[in-house]
Amino acid sequence: MTTAAHVSSATDQLAVxxxxxxxxxxxxxxxxDLLASSLAEDAVSDFRAAxxxxxxxxxxxxxxxxxVSALSTSLTSLDTTHSVSNPRVTIDADTARLEAMVEAQHVPKNNASMHYLMKNRYDVQLIRQGDAWVIKHVAIDNVWRDGDPAVLAGV
Structure with missing residues (x-):
């Protein structure tokens, strides 16, 4: 692989x-708008397992x-932080697969003494759209969790 090919591959991996x-x-x-910029128009989000x-x-x-509407609405009463780690990217022309771990902390805005922390495995399929990569399908499964799951229900 040439130096230019290595640079192109690394650039795509970062963009994915x-x-x-x-x-x-x-x-x-x-x-x-930022959330929407990450998604293909016909994207699918599957959070069922988690x-x-x-x-x-x-x-x-x-x-x-x-x-965008569902995530924006369902998380309105929560402060969240998502930390992405261990990304592994495989690219095949204009499609890609990304596996990563995401730690998601959820804290009610009206009760900072409660929390629900999830460590989730993300399996993401992406497509190249112009100069950007966007999510076509994301499946999220939970590895471990801590806290009160009622936090996710807005309690």
Missing amino acids: TDALYRFATGIDLKDR AAKAGFEYPVLEGRDTI
Whole structure:
């Protein structure tokens, strides 16, 4: 592989990872435009496995606008922080797969003494859209959790 090919590959790997950073930061900052910038128009978000381990059902969300609206609405009463680690990227032309660990802290705005912390495994499929990479499908499963899951219900 030539130096130019290595640089191109590294640039794509960073850009793929940036899509997940935009997703997580968009949620945390409650920035709908940033969150939307991470998603393909027909994106799918599947949080069912993680939700089941927390003791509740959450539907598969389909479409950028639906995902942005649902996440923005369901997390309104919470302060959240998402920390992304251990990203592993595989690129095949204009598609990519990203596996990462994401630690998500949830704290009610009206009760900082409560929390629900989740360590989740993200399996993300992405597509190249112009100069950017965007999430086509994200499946989230929970590895471990701590705190009160009622926090996610806005309690």
